[in-house]
Amino acid sequence: MIELRNVSFSYEGSADRALDDVCLSIAPGEFVGVIGPAGAGKTTLMHTLSGIVPHVRRGEFFGAANVAGLDTITSTVAEMSKTVGCVFQDVESQFVTTMVEDEILFALENFSIPRDEIPKRVDRALSDLDIADLRSRSLSSLSGGQKQKVALAAALALSPSVLAFDEATGELDPASSVQVFALLSQLRRERNTTIIVVEQKIMLLSAFADRLIVMDQGRVAIDGPVRQTLERPGRLLELGVNCPRVTTLAARLRDKGLYQGAPPINLDEAEVMARGILR
Amino acid sequence: MTEMVRLSNVSYSIESHVLINGVSLRVDKGEFVALAGENGAGKSTLLKLIMGLIKPSDGDILIEGTSTRRQKVSTLARSVGYLFQNPDRQLFGATIRQELTFGLDFLGVSKDDGERRVNETLELLNLNPDRAPTSLSRGERQRVALASLFVRRPTLLLLDEPTTGLDYRECSQMMNQVAALNRESGVTVLMITHDMEVALDFSERMMVLSEGKLIADGATRSVMRDETSLRRASLVPAQMVALAQRLGLAPGEADDAESLADWIADNARGGADDARHS
Ligand SMILES: Nc1ncnc2c1ncn2[C@@H]1O[C@H](COP(=O)(O)OP(=O)(O)OP(=O)(O)O)[C@@H](O)[C@H]1O
Ligand SMILES: Nc1ncnc2c1ncn2[C@@H]1O[C@H](COP(=O)(O)OP(=O)(O)OP(=O)(O)O)[C@@H](O)[C@H]1O
Ligand SMILES: [Mg+2]
Numbered sequence: 362m363i364e365l366r367n368v369s370f371s372y373e374g375s376a377d378r379a380l381d382d383v384c385l386s387i388a389p390g391e392f393v394g395v396i397g398p399a400g401a402g403k404t405t406l407m408h409t410l411s412g413i414v415p416h417v418r419r420g421e422f423f424g425a426a427n428v429a430g431l432d433t434i435t436s437t438v439a440e441m442s443k444t445v446g447c448v449f450q451d452v453e454s455q456f457v458t459t460m461v462e463d464e465i466l467f468a469l470e471n472f473s474i475p476r477d478e479i480p481k482r483v484d485r486a487l488s489d490l491d492i493a494d495l496r497s498r499s500l501s502s503l504s505g506g507q508k509q510k511v512a513l514a515a516a517l518a519l520s521p522s523v524l525a526f527d528e529a530t531g532e533l534d535p536a537s538s539v540q541v542f543a544l545l546s547q548l549r550r551e552r553n554t555t556i557i558v559v560e561q562k563i564m565l566l567s568a569f570a571d572r573l574i575v576m577d578q579g580r581v582a583i584d585g586p587v588r589q590t591l592e593r594p595g596r597l598l599e600l601g602v603n604c605p606r607v608t609t610l611a612a613r614l615r616d617k618g619l620y621q622g623a624p625p626i627n628l629d630e631a632e633v634m635a636r637g638i639l640r
Numbered sequence: 641m642t643e644m645v646r647l648s649n650v651s652y653s654i655e656s657h658v659l660i661n662g663v664s665l666r667v668d669k670g671e672f673v674a675l676a677g678e679n680g681a682g683k684s685t686l687l688k689l690i691m692g693l694i695k696p697s698d699g700d701i702l703i704e705g706t707s708t709r710r711q712k713v714s715t716l717a718r719s720v721g722y723l724f725q726n727p728d729r730q731l732f733g734a735t736i737r738q739e740l741t742f743g744l745d746f747l748g749v750s751k752d753d754g755e756r757r758v759n760e761t762l763e764l765l766n767l768n769p770d771r772a773p774t775s776l777s778r779g780e781r782q783r784v785a786l787a788s789l790f791v792r793r794p795t796l797l798l799l800d801e802p803t804t805g806l807d808y809r810e811c812s813q814m815m816n817q818v819a820a821l822n823r824e825s826g827v828t829v830l831m832i833t834h835d836m837e838v839a840l841d842f843s844e845r846m847m848v849l850s851e852g853k854l855i856a857d858g859a860t861r862s863v864m865r866d867e868t869s870l871r872r873a874s875l876v877p878a879q880m881v882a883l884a885q886r887l888g889l890a891p892g893e894a895d896d897a898e899s900l901a902d903w904i905a906d907n908a909r910g911g912a913d914d915a916r917h918s
C-alpha cells in the first residue's frame with residue numbers, strides 16, 4: 362500500500378537531510394506507529410505520503426514514493442488527498458471553514474462523496490468522536506482538544522484507504538485518545554484501512570499498533586513488530602524513546618530472575634504476568 | 641502553609657454557556673498541583689481566570705490575598721507566569737536572549753539585575769542565547785517560553801499542557817526543570833495535563849475538573865484510584881497505579897515500576913516470605 366524506495370529529502374535552503382535514504386514498505390491493513398525524537402523527520406515522512414513534500418514544502422527529493430498505486434511525484438496533492446487522509450500536528454492551520462459542521466461537510470463535498478450519503482457521514486463522524494453537541498459551534502470557540510477532535514472527525518468521515526496522523530491526539534484527554542486508537546483499529550478491521558500514526562504516547566502505540574518504526578536523524582533506526590521492539594528497551598532509550606511502564610516493570614522482574622516471557626504491551630497482559638509470579 | 645490562590649464559589653459564563661460552575665479551591669505556597677479533566681472541562685478557562693485574563697461572573701479569586709478583580713493583569717503578571725496551551729503565541733523575540741530580556745525593564749528590573757537573571761536562566765535551562773526561537777523544535781520553544789516566565793521570578797506558575805508534543809527526552813527535561821524551580825525556588829506550580837504518568841511523577845496533589853465543576857481534589861495517587869471521578873472526567877489512571885490497584889495494593893504502597901517490582905518479588909511464589917509463612 363505504501364512503498365518508499367531510498368527516499369531522501371532536504372528542505373529548500375537547508376543542506377541537512379530531513380529524510381535520509383528511507384526505505385519502507387507497508388501492506389494494506391497494517392497499523393504502523395512512528396515515534397522518535399524531535400527533528401527526527403517524522404513530519405517530513407508524513408508529508409511525503411501526502412505529497413506535501415516536495416510539492417508544497419519544497420526541496421531536493423531523491424528516490425521514489427508510491428502510495429495506493431499513486432506516485433507521489435507525478436500525482437498532485439489534490440489527487441493524493443483523496444487516498445490519504447491526513448491530520449497534522451497543528452490543527453488550526455488545517456481548518457478551512459469557521460464552523461464545526463462546515464469543516465466536516467467541506468471535506469466530504471470536496472471529495473465528491475455522493476450527496477445522499479453526506480448527512481449520514483457527518484452524523485457518524487460527529488458521534489464517533491463524541492462531539493455531536495459541538496455541531497453548530499464556531500471553531501474559534503472550541504477548546505484545544507475539541508479542535509483536534511473536529512480535525513480527526515473530518516479525516517475519518519472521508520474513510521480514505523490510508524489514514525496518516527501526525528501527533529493528532531496530543532491535546533486529547535486520556536479516554537478520548539484511547540477511543541481514537543480504538544476507532545482506528547476498528548477501521549482497519551472492517552475496511553482494511555492502512556494506518557500510520559506518529560505519536561509520542563508509546564503506551565498507545567504499543568497497545569494498538571502492530572508495527573513500530575523509530576526514526577532518528579532522518580533515518581529509520583528501528584522497524585519491527587511492536588513486541589519484538591519493546592524487548593530492547595535499552596536501544597529505544599538510546600534513541601530517546603521510553604518504554605511503556607508495563608514493559609519497564611517486566612524488565613525489572615526479569616532482572617530479578619522472576620520473569621522470562623515476552624514483555625506485556627498493555628495492562629491486562631501485565632496483570633497476567635504479575636499474577637503468574639505472585640503466590 | 642500560606643495561601644497562594646483561593647477560589648470561592650467561582651463561576652464563569654459566556655452568554656448562556658456555563659464554563660466554570662461554582663468552583664472553590666485553595667492552593668498553598670510551594671505546592672505542585674496537577675489539574676486534569678475531559679476536553680472542554682474548563683481547565684484552560686480556570687487558568688485564565690486565575691491569571692486575571694478574564695474575570696469571574698460570580699464568586700471571587702484571591703492571589704496572595706488580593707482579588708483578581710482589583711488587580712491589573714500587568715500587576716499580576718509580575719508574580720504569576722502563565723504558559724499558554726500553544727506557546728508559539730507568546731514568543732516574539734528575534735533571539736532567545738531578546739525573548740528573555742523583553743519586558744524586564746517594564747517590570748522595574750534594573751539593567752544589571754536583568755542581565756544577571758537572563759544569564760542565570762540561560763544556564764539553568766541550557767539554552768543558546770543567540771538562536772532564533774522560530775528555528776527551534778517544539779520542545780526547545782516550550783523551554784524558551786518557560787525561561788521567559790522564569791526571568792520574571794514568578795511566585796506562581798500556571799502551565800497549560802506544558803509537555804504536549806514533546807518527545808520523551810524533552811518532556812523529562814521540561815518537567816525536571818519545572819520540578820527544580822518548584823523545589824529550589826519554592827515556586828508554586830499549577831499544571832494542566834492529560835498525561836497521567838507526568839501527573840503521578842511530578843505532582844503531589846491532583847484536582848479533577850468536569851463540566852466546569854471540581855469533582856475531585858486530593859493526593860495524586862489517591863485521586864487516580866477514584867474510578868468514578870476518573871470515568872466522569874475521561875481520565876485513565878497511570879499504568880502502575882492501575883496495576884497496583886488490580887493487584888490489591890493500598891494507595892501509595894507501590895505505584896512506580898521499581899517499587900511494584902520489589903513488591904511482586906516480596907510476594908512471589910516460592911519467595912523468601914513464602915518460606916517464612918509456611
Ligand atoms: N520548512 C523547513 N525548512 C527547513 N528545515 C526544516 C523545515 N521543516 C523541518 N525542517 C527540519 O527537518 C528536520 C526534520 O523535521 P521534522 O519536522 O520532519 O521532524 P519531526 O520528527 O516531525 O519533529 P517533531 O517531533 O518536533 O515534530 C529537522 O531538522 C527540522 O529542523
Ligand atoms: N465563546 C464560547 N461559547 C461557548 N462555549 C465556549 C466558548 N468558549 C469556550 N467555550 C467552551 O468552554 C469549555 C471550556 O473550554 P476550555 O478551553 O477551558 O476547556 P479545557 O478543559 O481547557 O479543554 P482542553 O482539554 O480541550 O484544552 C469548552 O467546552 C468550550 O467549547
Ligand atoms: Mg513533527
Ligand SMILES: [Mg+2]
Nearest residue numbers: 504505683684
Ligand atoms: Mg485547554
